[in-house]
Amino acid sequence: MIDIRLQRLPHGEGLPLPAYATEHAAGLDVVAAVDVTLAPGARHAVATGFAIAIPHGYEMQVRPRSGLALKHGITCLNTPGTIDSDYRGEVKVILANLGAEPFEVKRGERIAQLVPAAVQQARFHEVDALDDTARGAGGFGSTGR
Ligand SMILES: O=c1ccn([C@H]2C[C@H](O)[C@@H](COP(=O)(O)OP(=O)(O)OP(=O)(O)O)O2)c(=O)[nH]1
Numbered sequence: 553m554i555d556i557r558l559q560r561l562p563h564g565e566g567l568p569l570p571a572y573a574t575e576h577a578a579g580l581d582v583v584a585a586v587d588v589t590l591a592p593g594a595r596h597a598v599a600t601g602f603a604i605a606i607p608h609g610y611e612m613q614v615r616p617r618s619g620l621a622l623k624h625g626i627t628c629l630n631t632p633g634t635i636d637s638d639y640r641g642e643v644k645v646i647l648a649n650l651g652a653e654p655f656e657v658k659r660g661e662r663i664a665q666l667v668p669a670a671v672q673q674a675r676f677h678e679v680d681a682l683d684d685t686a687r688g689a690g691g692f693g694s695t696g697r
């Protein structure tokens with residue numbers, strides 16, 4: 553369990569904080585702070601009404617909810633979205649409507665889930681050649697279907 557400071561923004565007043573729906577859920581469900589209608593094929597950065605300060609060494613992933621995806625074709629366009637630990641702006645959920653019908657997001661409705669994850673930063677060291685491996689440059693189906 554990690555502890556994360558959350559700042560509620562004025563338009564987030566009265567909304568529930570991100571919360572686990574069940575005891576051992578992986579994702580904290582997050583609700584929309586605004587009403588918005590997504591036409592088929594449309595996308596929108598939906599406000600959540602809060603900002604967070606994630607501890608260094610962690611990120612917050614923004615993932616779709618499977619029920620919205622299956623029933624309505626609603627997904628997070630950039631899934632998994634990345635909230636950096638140094639980001640202090642409002643958390644937004646980039647919803648996209650891949651369905652055939654307009655979809656109405658209502659304020660207070662759960663639209664996505666937040667999954668904290670440990671982050672390992674890396675640095676690159678440019679070299680002239682890489683070590684050989686059995687795979688070599690094979691990829692993208694090279695081992696068969
Ligand atoms: O679903 C998302 C994805 C990103 N963000 C915010 C937090 C994140 O730290 C910041 C930048 O996201 P990202 O690095 O994915 O986008 P970018 O296009 O690279 O923007 P930037 O140049 O600001 O890093 O935008 C969200 O609120 N929701």
Ligand SMILES: [Mg+2]
Pocket residue numbers: none
């Ligand atoms: Mg970025």
